[in-house]
Amino acid sequence: MSDTSLARTGVGIGVHLTARVGNRRIDGKISLMGQESSAELLAAGAAVHIKSRDRVRDLGEVYTQPREVDAMLDLIPDAFTDIDTRFLEPAAGNGNFLVAILERKINRIDESVHGGTPSWFEFALLRCLASIYGVDISAENVREARERMTAMVDAAQVFGGHGVSPHFTRAVATILETNLVEGDSLNAADQIVCVEYTPVPHESFTRSPSELQAPAMDLFYEPPAPLPTVHYSELGA
Numbered sequence: 001m002s003d004t005s006l007a008r009t010g011v012g013i014g015v016h017l018t019a020r021v022g023n024r025r026i027d028g029k030i031s032l033m034g035q036e037s038s039a040e041l042l043a044a045g046a047a048v049h050i051k052s053r054d055r056v057r058d059l060g061e062v063y064t065q066p067r068e069v070d071a072m073l074d075l076i077p078d079a080f081t082d083i084d085t086r087f088l089e090p091a092a093g094n095g096n097f098l099v100a101i102l103e104r105k106i107n108r109i110d111e112s113v114h115g116g117t118p119s120w121f122e123f124a125l126l127r128c129l130a131s132i133y134g135v136d137i138s139a140e141n142v143r144e145a146r147e148r149m150t151a152m153v154d155a156a157q158v159f160g161g162h163g164v165s166p167h168f169t170r171a172v173a174t175i176l177e178t179n180l181v182e183g184d185s186l187n188a189a190d191q192i193v194c195v196e197y198t199p200v201p202h203e204s205f206t207r208s209p210s211e212l213q214a215p216a217m218d219l220f221y222e223p224p225a226p227l228p229t230v231h232y233s234e235l236g237a
């Protein structure tokens with residue numbers, strides 16, 4: 001689905017990405033560790049402002065453009081100092097905010113903070129991804145947003161020099177399946193269950209499923225049981 005290649009840019013090391021998202025081809029570039037910033041990848045997915053008049057009428061679907069997304073995220077710089085800070089987009093569309101948040105998190109990955117093992121970069125990338133949540137009522141939007149998030153972490157992984165291994169691909173898919181979901185966040189938030197991933201030592205995650213909104217008072221209500229703690233490479237195994 002995505003064809004990535006490493007490249008050195010004039011001002012730093014970046015990843016040039018050629019990916020196919022839906023039926024669109026993306027030629028983009030991302031950079032890491034704050035060396036350079038490019039909105040091309042984000043713009044590729046966000047180039048469409050509206051998909052159809054019917055969708056604007058039925059879903060209120062008008063996408064936010066990259067410049068506006070960036071301006072809004074610039075208002076909360078402190079939110080990006082920690083790669084594990086959690087974000088929720090309850091009407092995520094095809095992911096314009098989600099990929100921008102992911103890019104900012106990836107740019108904060110730093111070996112002196114997150115390193116220490118041969119697989120530190122892979123785990124850090126998954127931490128960035130696992131703390132981003134999105135809901136949309138349109139299955140098509142959710143699929144596109146997942147594809148865009150996958151393309152971004154895959155490109156970053158190639159930059160990290162690891163290639164995209166099957167266990168990484170499985171972990172990414174598992175996280176996106178649980179945390180970027182189809183649902184009605186306005187009228188049925190109590191039926192939307194996401195998994196709260198918390199990084200713990202030995203490159204593992206604890207996993208607590210929880211509803212987007214606590215269900216109405218019910219004497220017999222039992223919160224979803226936690227899932228076993230797993231090493232990241234076992235996510236989706």
Ligand SMILES: C[S@@+](CC[C@H](N)C(=O)[O-])C[C@H]1O[C@@H](n2cnc3c(N)ncnc32)[C@H](O)[C@@H]1O
Pocket residue numbers: 059060061062063064065089090091092093094095096097135136137138141183184185186187
């Ligand atoms: C104005 S668009 C914004 C999309 C995205 N946040 C952006 O800024 O590009 C609104 C989105 O909300 C979704 N939506 C509408 N009603 C919803 C609901 N009840 N629950 C979840 N998503 C909903 C639509 O499918 C659409 O993608």
